Amino acid sequence: MECSLDDVCNRCKKEPCLVVSRKDHFCAACFKKFLCTKQRKQMQDEKFKVKFGNSRAERPRVLLPLSYGSSSLALFDMVISHLEEQCQNERAVQGYVLVVLHVGEDTARMELLRRKYSHVLEKVEVEFVTVDPAVFVRDLAKVAVTEEYAVRRTENSESLSLQELLLQFESRSSRQDFWQQAVQEVVFRSAVAQSCSVVIFGHSMSRLAEETLALTVKGRGSETAHRLTDGNMDYVGGALHVIRPLRDVLASEIKAYVRFCGLQEMVATEASVKHKSAKNKTVNELVREYFETVESEYPEVISTVVKIGTKLDSPQGAAQQCILCHEAIYRDPKTWLEQMSESANKQAQSDVPLCYGCLVDVGVGGGAVWPVRRPSKEEILAEYILDNEI
């Protein structure tokens, strides 16, 4: 939404209005403040507050995964300004140490970003890390699904790159899912390797709505609860506190924020999918487009979906862990599919547990080579040679 020329900011009543959001008129400064307040609210825990004297040692290390999308860049800017504010008090030290992580090969972009923020980075403690997603590739085995929905695990002797692993999946949608999963796994492993106890994701409200619907469509509805709820998560024997500070901010608002910060040139633009036919889009892309189309006519739909998604709980009962994505399995997919299949063979047993979502991605009668074991904390610490540049 744009403002007319003679519009004045509703907050300060001085500056010209540059953006209209939630029916309010903002100038750039007031809008940035408005969004920053939302981020601060999600990070108002005692552990993020400024520290004095000897409480310095208790400062948590906070990992910020940076994909160079608009959301994570906006979050980066907000957190940097948060730390800068904290440093204004001469006697205090910043409340937490920020570790900015990029999973990928783009080191040049990080250099650019550091140069852009060099004036602040002189004053605050921030570490920058780039990790090659190839570290994800280890402990490969072949996992196949028989026509009778039984899961077979066989050894694999080939050495395959992450690219080659992803290319095993025919549909772009499945490939994208497994790529996301690999990146997320590397993020959490990096958190362990970097001794971070907190991970903050840049996910916006729009992204969380997309996630809710997309998970449902992919047969992963039971994951909604922990993908949407902030809080502690068990990971390789420890706890990671996961927060999504932009959960109350819409994607359109983040776009405006990025513009006001002059961060557009930092955004790694994804190839547009607009021209693609529906058949070549991923589930997430279709859902995102859906929200973008209905948003104008039904503005409440995004917050409605996030609200109901956040009300969901993880199912009860003992769960097995999926060998591919490590998500909990509450109902055996084989039994579930058999109850509606004339050709079911209940005698065929599975070697390893595979969740419903992964079973569909691998495909009945299909198979794929993939890492089948999550490394232990010791292995992560020992094996992750991180490209650490402070």
Add this chain to the structure above:
Amino acid sequence: MCERCEASKAVMRRPKNLQKLCKECFFHVFETEIHLTIEKEKLFYPGEKVAIGASGGKDSTVLASILKTLNERYNYRVHLVLLSIDEGIVGYRDDSLATVKRNQQQYEMPLEIVSYKDLYNWTMDEIVSCSGMKSSCTYCGVLRRQALDRGAMKLGINHVVTGHNADDMAETVLMNLLRGDTARLESSTNITTKSTGSPIKRSKPFKYCYQKEIVLYAHYKKLDYFSTECTYAPEAFRGTARVLMKNLESVRPSCILDIIYSGEHFKLKQRKKRPGPQKPAIQGQETEIRSDGSVSLQNDGNRCEKCGYLSTNKICKACLLLQGLESSRAKLAIAAEAVPKVEEDQLQHRLQHLSF
């Protein structure tokens, strides 16, 4: 060649798994899978009277045909009755009711037709002309549901089966998410639903059946059904969800079942009880009007004051809707010396006559 019997010529690729099948194998597989669902869910017991919600459309026609077949093949020993609702939509219902009447002959089943006019003193056409197209779905949802229940009660039947298929169910799951409908989210994938206190049980034997396979079955069996869509198209928002579903299916053909699998896992967090004095009675009353018009009964014997239908509210959802209509009709006719009072009494009389 058919990939199953390897003897006959394959005529189709099965939408569910793209298996090439001959006609006979497809019939067998499709019917058996519905039998599996019926058995697994223990939908029927011997001697049970079951009403098939029959609209004359393909879903309910295939349902009638298959239930007759399976009842004979597996000896369920259930008594099947066709139950039709005449909403009073000129041009649509007239033709589809004719279809149901032919089905009655073809399947040798008793047929009962209950009309909106009898039940509510309003035809759907009258409702739409009074309330506008926009809200027709609200009325259809509430009134049709009650109509089937009331019709079944009248016949002394406690079990209604409907032709809702996997596509319908997946759409409902998405709609519940998009509308934030917490009251219905957990139960939307249940094969059998029952309103608290209501004696009528509802089941969906086609819960796991793809719409496309139902169409193919009707086509190859040359079933006699009425194929025109309801004149009162879905409201715009549901329409957007349908377009999304179509697109998703082209990327992920299994997404309909995937959505149902997800839906079966949906569970709401327990609401933390607020400290302070509790008023359970009032809380109960607040939650009990469901958007689908089902009524829950907290204390046995609670009935709608107007029509006597089961309801925890003083007035049931259908009567509430109709009351709104009566008053707007009265407003419309105010200059023309309308007689809304008489009509209201008439309505009350008719509903009482039909209820129990």
